[in-house]
Structure formats: C-alpha cells, structure tokens
Amino acid sequence: MSGPSTADVTRLLVAWRGGDDAALARLTPLVYRELHRLAHARMRGQDPGATLQTTALVHEAYLRLVDARQMPWQNRAHFFAVCAQAMRCIVVDAARARGTLKRGGKGVRVEFHESHVMSPERDAIVLALDEALTELAKVEPRKSKVVELRYFGGLSVEETAEVLQVSPQTVMRDWKMAKLLLARALRHGSARKGPEVE
Secondary structure, three states, rough: OOOOOOOHHHHHHHHOOOOOOHHHHHHHHHHHHHHHHHHHHHHHOOOOHHHHHHHHHHHHHHHHHHHOOOOOOOOHHEEEHHHHHHHHHHHHHHHHHHHHHHOOOOOOOOOOOHHHOHHHHHHHHHHHHHHHHHHHHHHHHHHHHHHHHHHHOOOOHHHHHHHHHOHHHHHHHHHHHHHHHHHHHHHHHOOOOOOOOO
16 A cells, blocks of 8 residues: 555554554544545545545544544554445445435434435445445455455555455455456346446
C-alpha cells in the first residue's frame, strides 16, 4: 500500500489501543488520505457531488473505527481491511434504510445520511451483492473477502494481497472466480443486473 509506512501506522494503532489518545491524533492525518482514496474508489460512478459523498463515507467509517479502539490491531493492512468492512456495512445499512422507507416502514436509523450513498437503482445491486457475498462467505470465505476488499473497500490487487497475506496471483484467481459465482447467484436470486465489478 502506498502512503504512510506500515511500521508508523502499526505503532500508532498499538499505542492507541493501549490508551494513548495522542496516538489517535497522530494516526488520523496518516490514514485519512488513504481512507478517502478507498471511499472515492467505492463511490466512483455516482451522481455529481461525489466529493461530499466520499467525504461523508470516510467520516462515518472513521467514527466507527474510533469506536473500535479495543480492536486487536495487527498492522496497517488489518486496519484498512476493517475500514473496507466498515464501508460495506455503511453502504448496505443506508441502502436497507432507504428500501424500508420506500415500503412505508419507519426506517432504520443510520448515521450516514441516505442521500450520501447511492441511487435507488444501485441500492438494489448493493443489497443483492451483500446477500450473495454473505452466502459466498459460508463456502468460500477468502473469495468473499477479496470482493469485500476490492469492491467495497476499493483496494487494489496488491493491497488486497497484502491484507490477506497471499500472492497477487491468488487474489486475481479468487477475484475472477468470485465474480463468476456472484454473477450466477445474482442471476438465480433475481432479475436484477449484477454489480459492476472490474
């Protein structure tokens, strides 16, 4: 991964977990740009105003991570893997909340404002993908994680390989197979178009 050194981020994560609040203050600027890049990758292809959307996603993911102070952080790669997972949850929660509201329900309270995530068409794709990924994780957990890191987290092949501690070639094989399995699951699950994964 580009950006701040793995050793610096890891050292600050461990210090923060140990109770050093100043470590969080030093960690924030080191990881913010990287979080913004990941969120931007996740939000690409959205309506105009993506900068606000990206920033809102970064801030909500960061707030969730601050609440996870006691997480046994292993290293920088682990931190960004957790970020990808948080972004997936935020995007899916917001899509579910909008769907509930459309059906006349009272809705689910989510911190991330509904207008900051996606269009209604993409909500259906996100929800279908989340469901298919959950099912895939039961039989192929690493392939599911590859999709989560790449699609929801915006990580590159190399970054995903670092997080999962496998080779980039393994990531590419898993990525290709996961896309096929998910496309099949989405076809059989509904008439919705599958997610755009590259």
